[in-house]
Amino acid sequence: MNISIDASLREACPQAALGILRYCGKVEKSGAAFIRRFEQSMEALCARYETADIAKMPHVASTRKAYQALGKDPHSYRNAAEAMLRRILKGKGLYYINNAVDINNLLSVASGYSLGSYDAQKLQGEVVLKRAAEGEHYLGIGKDSYNVEYLPALHDAEGAFGNPSSDSQRSMLLPGQREVLLVCYSFDGAEELPALLDAGEKLLAAYCTGYECLERRILE
Secondary structure, eight states: EEEOOHHHHHHHHOEEEEEEEEEEEEEEEOOOOOOOOHHHHOOOOOOOOOOGGGGGGHHHHHHHHHHHHHOOTTTOOOHHHHHHHHHHHHTOOOOOOHHHHHHHHHHHHSOOOEEEEEGGGGOOSSSSEEEOOOOOOOTTTEEEEEEEETTTTETTTTTTEEESSOBBBBTOOOOOHHHHHHEEEEESSSSSHHHHHHHHHHHHHHHHSTTTTEEEEEEO
């Protein structure tokens, strides 16, 4: 799969990088063992942080800064890591969707990076991370229309399908044997991305039946 970062986005966000893991596996409801692990992680986060600490976390802060550089208000459009951490620290917890998305979310709250997991077989042509155009929208997950404009968004031949805040219905993962594109969005360089992908592979090997890595790389 050809994936790149647009030159104009690199100019606005010089430390933009992507951690990419493309894999096959069975997407299904998360099991009890994984849910216990996730809940233990949430308890540890609540013991360690206060809500006021979230915006100061390095990867959250760098994503907020990238939004500002591209012309998007990071207060109105919180990145996914920040939004999930706020729910956890307020005692609201998270919804469990399926094993692929739940592993994605555990990696996100544990690291402060925003991640997205997409059905690779629903994507067309080359994939590019670029600044979404003025007025650009898509059908969001749980949303009729999501305003993508000026967000750093992944695009394929059919348009935008994912970003660090909220993803599209078009690329969402449904139950069954799937080819998944997991993307970690970084705006403070690639130094910590290998360790995050290592952690992702370990979780997938443990909690995703038939996990097979097809591709792993880092773009910077």
